[in-house]
Amino acid sequence: MIPPADSRRRRRREREIDMVKILIVEDEKPIADLLDMSLTAAGYSCDCLDNGAAAADAVELKRYDLILLDVMLPGIDGFELMEYLAPLGIPVIFITARNAVKDKIKGLRLGADDYIVKPFEIAELLARVETVLRRYHKTESRIAVDDVVVDTQSRVVTKAGETVQLTAKEYNLLVLFLQNKNIALFRETIYERVWENEYMGDSRTVDLHVQRLRKKLGWQERIAAVYKVGYRLEVEE
Numbered sequence: 228m229i230p231p232a233d234s235r236r237r238r239r240r241e242r243e244i245d246m247v248k249i250l251i252v253e254d255e256k257p258i259a260d261l262l263d264m265s266l267t268a269a270g271y272s273c274d275c276l277d278n279g280a281a282a283a284d285a286v287e288l289k290r291y292d293l294i295l296l297d298v299m300l301p302g303i304d305g306f307e308l309m310e311y312l313a314p315l316g317i318p319v320i321f322i323t324a325r326n327a328v329k330d331k332i333k334g335l336r337l338g339a340d341d342y343i344v345k346p347f348e349i350a351e352l353l354a355r356v357e358t359v360l361r362r363y364h365k366t367e368s369r370i371a372v373d374d375v376v377v378d379t380q381s382r383v384v385t386k387a388g389e390t391v392q393l394t395a396k397e398y399n400l401l402v403l404f405l406q407n408k409n410i411a412l413f414r415e416t417i418y419e420r421v422w423e424n425e426y427m428g429d430s431r432t433v434d435l436h437v438q439r440l441r442k443k444l445g446w447q448e449r450i451a452a453v454y455k456v457g458y459r460l461e462v463e464e
Contacts, residue, residue, distance in 0.1 A: 247360060250291045251275045252282045252308070253322070254300055258345070262295060262322075265349045266356070270406040279303030283311055291317055293360060296339075298323035298330070306337060313338035318359050322347065350419050370405045372462055375444055377405060386444060396421055397440050404450065404460035414457040433457070 249266055253259040254277040263273045274289070276282050279300045286294075294312065296319050298305035305321060312319055320341040321334045331342045340359045343352060370377045374387040382398055384391045393401065399421045403412070414430045422432070437458055441447045451459050 247292045248272045248274070248290065249356070250282065250285060250294045252277075252279065252294060252300065252305070253297045254278065255297075258322075261349070262352075265353065268407060268410055269353055270408075271356075277301075279305065279308040282308060286312065286315060286317065292363070293317070293356065294319045295322050295356075296320070298325050298334070306333060309334065309337040309339060318363050320355060320359060322352075350423070353420070354423075370402075372405065372408075372449075372460075375446075377401065391443055393440070393443065396436055397443070400436055400440055401444075404458070408460050408462040411453045411459045412457045417457055 247270075249271050251259055251262050251266075251273055253262065253275065256277075259275045259277070263275050266273050274285065274291075276285060277300075280302050282294070282296075283303070285291075294317055296305045296308065296312075298321060300308070305323065309319060309321075319339045320343060321339050322343045322345065323330070323334075324345045326344040334342045340362070341355050343355060370379065375391075376385050378384075379402065384393055384398065384401065400417070403417065403420055414433045417433050419425065421436075437450060441450050446460075449461055451461050453459050
């Protein structure tokens with residue numbers, strides 16, 4: 228039986244309340260779209276704006292856990308906006324083509340938590356986002372699916388109340404799946420995110436770790452193989 232539309236909307240709103248909310252302030256649409264797509268796939272809720280004035284209005288109306296901020300914006304630039312944001316206590320990461328040391332120093336002294344120069348690697352961006360959010364204790368500290376519970380602060384995994392011993396790579400693989408529930412992940416994406424190295428086309432390492440994780444959690448059916456792609460953690464929403 229399909230739940231009523233209002234019930235589905237209510238559950239979607241409840242999930243959104245628990246998600247980390249990121250505001251992307253970027254006037255180059257291809258970059259904004261890439262950031263939005265990548266962060267959404269990683270389990271974050273994103274809003275995109277293309278100018279500083281609109282961003283200043285947005286933070287008055289909605290709570291954000293993190294802001295990704297370009298420097299060269301129409302009207303109010305990123306440095307000017309940072310002076311307004313600093314007293315609000317919202318973590319900010321600058322993402323900009325301005326790579327001069329004096330600009331980096333200025334951005335950090337204005338109160339930004341990090342400064343990323345374009346072009347950038349998505350894997351590095353996601354790692355920096357996670358680091359800043361952990362610093363502010365804004366990441367989920369407990370993730371549960373069925374009887375499997377992950378405490379991301381202590382890195383302890385339990386199943387039906389019993390501790391499951393995972394290697395560091397198995398743990399990182401599990402968290403990656405949990406952050407991307409019901410999303411098909413390419414083997415190269417899994418390898419680059421978990422092993423933090425460039426994928427060289429050998430899928431055996433990924434496949435072996437997935438098999439071990441399935442066995443330890445009893446998730447032979449839940450972690451599904453996706454033909455010619457990779458794997459997907461299937462969870463009923």
